[in-house]
Every structure is written in C-alpha cells, then in structure tokens.
Amino acid sequence: MTSTTWQSVQAEALRRIRSREWPPGGQIPHEADLAEELGCSRGTVNRALRDLAEAGLLERRRKAGTRVPLNPVRKATLEIPIIRQDVEGRGQTYGYRLLATREAAPPPEICERLSLKPDTAMIHVLALHLADDLPFCLEDRWINLRVVPEIAQTDLTKISANEWLVQNAAFSAGSFAFGAIAAPEATAKWLDCPIGAPLFTLDRTTWAAALPITSVRLCYIPGYQMRAEI
Amino acid sequence: MTSTTWQSVQAEALRRIRSREWPPGGQIPHEADLAEELGCSRGTVNRALRDLAEAGLLERRRKAGTRVPLNPVRKATLEIPIIRQDVEGRGQTYGYRLLATREAAPPPEICERLSLKPDTAMIHVLALHLADDLPFCLEDRWINLRVVPEIAQTDLTKISANEWLVQNAAFSAGSFAFGAIAAPEATAKWLDCPIGAPLFTLDRTTWAAALPITSVRLCYIPGYQMRAEI
Incomplete structure (x- = not known):
C-alpha cells in the first residue's frame, strides 16, 4: 500500500499545469474528483493546492471552482521592518x-x-x-x-x-x-x-x-x- | 443565546494587544483556554488569530505557542504582475x-x-x-x-x-x-x-x-x- 502525500499531489498538479494538461484559463477537476483519482483524502488535495494558489499558479473562486489563471500573478511577501x-x-x-x-x-x-x-x-x-x-x-x-x-x-x-x-x-x-x-x-x-x-x-x-x-x-x-x- | 463569531474574537484579541493586557513579548493563552473563556470553538479562535498573525501582530511558534512580538514586523503582499x-x-x-x-x-x-x-x-x-x-x-x-x-x-x-x-x-x-x-x-x-x-x-x-x-x-x-x- 502506498500513501499519497500532499507533496506528491502538489507535484502532480504542477506537472499538469506545466504540461498544459491543465491549460491556462481552464478549470481543474473538483477536489473530491481529484482525491478519488489520486487515492487520497480531500483534505490532502486541499493542502496540496493551497501553496499553488498562494503562489498564484491556481486561482480559487467561490462557487466557480479552481482555474489555471491565464496570467499568473506572482506574489511576494515583503516584510516592512522598523x-x-x-x-x-x-x-x-x-x-x-x-x-x-x-x-x-x-x-x-x-x-x-x-x-x-x-x-x-x-x-x-x-x-x-x-x-x-x-x-x-x-x-x-x-x-x-x-x-x-x-x-x-x-x-x-x-x-x-x-x-x-x-x-x-x-x-x-x-x-x-x-x-x-x-x-x-x-x-x-x-x-x-x-x-x-x-x-x-x-x-x-x-x-x-x-x-x-x-x-x-x-x-x-x-x-x-x-x-x-x- | 449569543454566538461568538471569529470577528468578535479578533476584535477582543486586538483590544487586549492594544491595551497591553497582552503585553509585547508576552505569551497569550492557549487556543483551547481562549475558546472556553470566550465561549466559542477552538476553530473560531484559530480563525480569529490567523489574520493577526499574518499581519505580524501575533507570532506563532511551533511548540512555543503564540506571543505578542516585541517588534512587530509589518508584512505587505506585493503582486508582481507581468x-x-x-x-x-x-x-x-x-x-x-x-x-x-x-x-x-x-x-x-x-x-x-x-x-x-x-x-x-x-x-x-x-x-x-x-x-x-x-x-x-x-x-x-x-x-x-x-x-x-x-x-x-x-x-x-x-x-x-x-x-x-x-x-x-x-x-x-x-x-x-x-x-x-x-x-x-x-x-x-x-x-x-x-x-x-x-x-x-x-x-x-x-x-x-x-x-x-x-x-x-x-x-x-x-x-x-x-x-x-x-
């Protein structure tokens, strides 16, 4: 029995984005469907996609689901020190x-x-x-x-x-x-x-x-x- | 029956930080204790504190718990567009x-x-x-x-x-x-x-x-x- 980790789900999602299997502008499968396909929990899929969304490689919209953005925006966190x-x-x-x-x-x-x-x-x-x-x-x-x-x-x-x-x-x-x-x-x-x-x-x-x-x-x-x- | 929302928990946490009831450098109560005191779930406390941590007003450390930072660092998210x-x-x-x-x-x-x-x-x-x-x-x-x-x-x-x-x-x-x-x-x-x-x-x-x-x-x-x- 192999266990599917969030890291491996993330790597697979990245591969699909890069190969354009999930093309720019396109919607990706629902989390529940991905979880079933990849043999893991929905929580694992969610964890895997979170970083990608934060990095601007996926775009999550309430109700409209998750898309590969046409124009990914990179986000940087800037610490503003005293x-x-x-x-x-x-x-x-x-x-x-x-x-x-x-x-x-x-x-x-x-x-x-x-x-x-x-x-x-x-x-x-x-x-x-x-x-x-x-x-x-x-x-x-x-x-x-x-x-x-x-x-x-x-x-x-x-x-x-x-x-x-x-x-x-x-x-x-x-x-x-x-x-x-x-x-x-x-x-x-x-x-x-x-x-x-x-x-x-x-x-x-x-x-x-x-x-x-x-x-x-x-x-x-x-x-x-x-x-x-x- | 009143319900305690994460927004009201957040407002209370902010009040305590500002009034120095939770002083700079000091540890704040555990989430479970706060939840009991404020009459809400631990998840609600967690949701309330998340923004404050992201804004740099609280500092969460694995195992060491949550503190009010001595020197809060403001974080800005910068979108790096094409x-x-x-x-x-x-x-x-x-x-x-x-x-x-x-x-x-x-x-x-x-x-x-x-x-x-x-x-x-x-x-x-x-x-x-x-x-x-x-x-x-x-x-x-x-x-x-x-x-x-x-x-x-x-x-x-x-x-x-x-x-x-x-x-x-x-x-x-x-x-x-x-x-x-x-x-x-x-x-x-x-x-x-x-x-x-x-x-x-x-x-x-x-x-x-x-x-x-x-x-x-x-x-x-x-x-x-x-x-x-x-």
Whole structure:
C-alpha cells in the first residue's frame, strides 16, 4: 500500500499545469474528483493546492471552482521592518535624530492622499535615521492627531515616530509606493549626498479601519536596496 | 443565546494587544483556554488569530505557542504582475520590442548572484516594454539554458521572456531588490530620458528548487511607482 502525500499531489498538479494538461484559463477537476483519482483524502488535495494558489499558479473562486489563471500573478511577501531593525539587520549601529516637529495643518497633497479636511489637526515630523553614525534614511511624516492623540505627549527625540506608530497604532490597512527621485537640495543636505543623486523612496499611508493615521515619505541614501523574497 | 463569531474574537484579541493586557513579548493563552473563556470553538479562535498573525501582530511558534512580538514586523503582499499587465492596469496600451538576444557566458556578477559556473550556457535578452508607444521599462535578463532549454526555441520577438517565464517556469522561489540608479547612457537612450535621471530598479532572481532560472534587472522610466497594499 502506498500513501499519497500532499507533496506528491502538489507535484502532480504542477506537472499538469506545466504540461498544459491543465491549460491556462481552464478549470481543474473538483477536489473530491481529484482525491478519488489520486487515492487520497480531500483534505490532502486541499493542502496540496493551497501553496499553488498562494503562489498564484491556481486561482480559487467561490462557487466557480479552481482555474489555471491565464496570467499568473506572482506574489511576494515583503516584510516592512522598523527602520532601526533594517539598520541592525545590516550589522550596523542604529542612530536617530529628530530634526523638526510641529503641529500644523496638512498641505493639500497630504489631505488628498489621506482624504482629510485641510483643518485636521496633524503633527509634522522630520527625522533622520543613521547607520554607523552616517545618514541612512530621511523620514518626512504627517500624523493625524484625531486618531493617535497620544503622539502629542510622546518624546519623539527618544523614540522615532516610525517605531512608536508600529508599536502603538496597530492593525491598520495601508498602501505603499516605491519609486525613485533626484535628491532635492534639502534632502541632499540631510542625507549628505549630491543634489540630484538618485534616491529610492517609499511612500506609505496607514489606516485604522477608515481612519487615516499617517502618511510618510522615506528617502534612502544613494545605493540603498530594499529586499524581499517570493 | 449569543454566538461568538471569529470577528468578535479578533476584535477582543486586538483590544487586549492594544491595551497591553497582552503585553509585547508576552505569551497569550492557549487556543483551547481562549475558546472556553470566550465561549466559542477552538476553530473560531484559530480563525480569529490567523489574520493577526499574518499581519505580524501575533507570532506563532511551533511548540512555543503564540506571543505578542516585541517588534512587530509589518508584512505587505506585493503582486508582481507581468509587465504587460502592469501597463494595461494603468489603462495604457502595451507594446514590446526585443532589442537583442544571444547565447553567451554569464558575466561574473550574474555567476555570483545565481551561484553558477562561468561556463554555464545562458541566453542574454535585452528588451524594451512600451506603454502607449512610449518607453516604460528596460529589461536586461540572463536565462539559464540548462533549466529552461525551451527558451532557445521560443520566438522572443512575439512573447517577452518575462511573460514566457511566468507562464512556463512555474513555482520558483526568488528574491527581489528594489532600488534607484542614475540612468547610464545606454539605458537613458532606450528609455528616452536624460542621462543621470533617477530610475526605479527591480533586480530579481528566480529559482526552480535549487536551480537558478533567471536574473533580471528592470529599469523603469523616471516617475514610475510600484504600488502595494498591506
């Protein structure tokens, strides 16, 4: 008696996808039918197909069954560390300088990005993150005081807004945009790089349910790379 | 009789994390105990905690139980579309030009990145992806012929290596690095932008089990942003 493992079911499913026995756009057999054909439980089939679906090689739809997608989309999981952890993960010593903080009304682009009225009470924070005492990342952040009023009583010279928010403004939705800019004059000064140098940027907004918490632009020094695994 | 839903269990768990009733670094109760306390099944507790773990707000360890992490790491899922889909998703018309393709030995940096010997048979592909007939992304790619020999018989003027590989070299592991560079002269020519303009870059390597398939650098036009959701 041989036992059919989920790994062997997965290998067989992969073989059928690659050989186009299960063609792009086509529906694959029901789990119950596959289980019968391959001589295993339905749970084993389900376990086998789960990874393939997560990797974007199968597409599961409620009621419509499972298909081989016409255009598979690869998904990567990106860990967004606190900047301190990013620096320490590179084997460097982390440092932090609060450059400026003030209560202010948000500029139009922040209002638009966070769907806020211009009279919303916000805090603007400018901070420099250091690696081995050298500039690493410039943080330019707006924080919504209506959602996290406690930040007004927080000493941001001691803990970065980045770290405080990750620890205290939990479970938000958010969006990211990665890009590149030519270093503007003020940014170049803080990052100690030539004006116009190519900088990797991360723009991030985070939300607690429907309430916008913060919008931040991180500008990294020339040569910085952000890594992720599929 | 009230029924306890996984949503209400999740809300209660979140409340305890935020209020530090479950403090950072501390272990939370066993699922069975939580189920009894909250009057629901263990499966409901499990379902409730799954999202929190995926969002990085809880840390599940085999045998060691579930903890509130000291330093929560936010995870974002990034969909890596075929470039054609990225262009079409922006409401633009996709175009593609194969600029050069040749069999060649890989340069040292590619050997190192893919752990390959210098005499590995590879194909080098240079291609330009267009949006509304304008340059969008320059693809500079090395492909390992030992793993995907079929690519040598593929007409890469008809289908991009990007698309062919996604459809045919399935289920690989991979790593990504995002960054920014100043446009080198040749890149600037293809992307029709000034030399030295800041370009967002994506370096990607993909693997089939332990076998390296491909290494690619994508250089996007100035102003391009890659978006993701938490």
